[in-house]
Amino acid sequence: MRRLLATEAPAATTLIRIVVGGIFLAEGIQKFLYPRDLGAGRFAKIGIPAPDMMAPFVGGIEIVCGALLIIGLLTRLAAILLLIDISVAIVSTKIPILLGYGFWGFSLTKLPRYGFLSMIHEARTDLAMWFGLVFLLVVGAGKTSSLDAALTAAVTNSDAVR
Numbered sequence: 001m002r003r004l005l006a007t008e009a010p011a012a013t014t015l016i017r018i019v020v021g022g023i024f025l026a027e028g029i030q031k032f033l034y035p036r037d038l039g040a041g042r043f044a045k046i047g048i049p050a051p052d053m054m055a056p057f058v059g060g061i062e063i064v065c066g067a068l069l070i071i072g073l074l075t076r077l078a079a080i081l082l083l084i085d086i087s088v089a090i091v092s093t094k095i096p097i098l099l100g101y102g103f104w105g106f107s108l109t110k111l112p113r114y115g116f117l118s119m120i121h122e123a124r125t126d127l128a129m130w131f132g133l134v135f136l137l138v139v140g141a142g143k144t145s146s147l148d149a150a151l152t153a154a155v156t157n158s159d160a161v162r
Contacts, residue, residue, distance in 0.1 A: 005148040007075075007140025014072070014145045020132040021069030023125075024082055028062025031055055046092050047106040061085055069136065072146025079137040086130050094123040 007013075031039040039059060043051035062085060065078035092106045100114035111118055120127075141148040 005074075005076075005140070005152045007143055007146065007149055007152070009139035009142040011142060011144040013136070013139060013142030016132050016135060017069045017072055017075065017141060017146070020082075020129055020136065021066045021078075023066070023129060024062045024085075025066030025070065028059045028064075028066060031059030031062070045107065047102065047104075048092060049105070058085060072141035072148050073151075075141035075146065075148050076137050079133045083130065083133045083137065086126055086133065090123060090126050090130070094119050094126060097122055 027038075035041060035055065039055040040051040043055045043058075048054050061081055065082050065085075068074050068078040069082075093109065096102050096106050096108040097111065097114055098116060098119040100108070102108045108114075109122075111122070140146075143149045
């Protein structure tokens with residue numbers, strides 16, 4: 001558990017946690033507020049199987065893990081779950097744009113053009129989030145203003161007392 005929580009990352013890591021966590025938190029909430037446009041309706045249009053179950057599940061993951069990132073609790077675990085989430089989003093929505101056709105049951109969004117540059121344009125936020133999550137997975141929550149650091153210190157202090 002200590003390895004999961006341990007972090008020596010600088011205080012500026014807090015900024016990455018807040019931005020990445022805040023975006024996932026907001027996107028998860030919107031899946032419930034606007035189910036036809038951003039939740040089950042969108043999942044069905046993209047070609048995600050069982051959209052009525054998957055959209056609330058994904059929305060819940062984004063809300064819980066986004067909040068965990070913001071407060072810096074179980075940061076690496078939250079980052080892993082959100083990396084899976086954003087990777088599925090990239091495969092299901094951006095790869096069809098790259099290819100110019102749907103695949104594996106995922107449909108192609110109607111755009112003025114397709115290919116690499118169009119895909120990169122559409123994926124810019126997804127890629128930024130993906131790399132932000134990889135960063136947090138590697139360095140952890142940061143040694144200041146994170147519950148992971150506080151818990152690590154508490155565990156270390158209790159071990160020293162024994």
